Amino acid sequence: QVQLVESGGGLVQAGGSLRLSCAASGRTFSRNAMGWFRRAPGKEREFVAAINWSVTSIRYADSVKGRFTISRGNTKNTVYLQMNSLKPEDTAIYYCAARVWELMSTADREYAYWGQGTQVTVSS
Secondary structure, three states: OOEEEEEOOEEEEOOOOEEEEEEEEOOOOOOOOEEEEEEOOOOOEEEEEEEOOOOOOEEEOOOOOOOEEEEEOOOOOEEEEEEOOOOHHHOEEEEEEEOOOOOOOOOHHHOOEEOOOEEEEEEO
């Protein structure tokens, strides 16, 4: 099993920044691709960003490209989402997810493990 714990959410004004963190642990966590997804009120969960194990491939949703940056820590067991120039439409619960495989995916059905989520609220 893999456990994922997110942190770093909160309330911020439009134009501000937040950094989300996701710490992964568990005996089966090894060479996993990671991703961030979000669910806004009344909407379906959507892809935000993903990164593969070797950090050679990264993908962003068009809505966050140029504003958000996904990265992995030195041990690769932690993944970050730096969010700049936040907009009210970025308000959502943000979820960290891990695949069983090294290669990333933009499809949430491809991720086997999920964190509990962290709330991000952007005020106008």
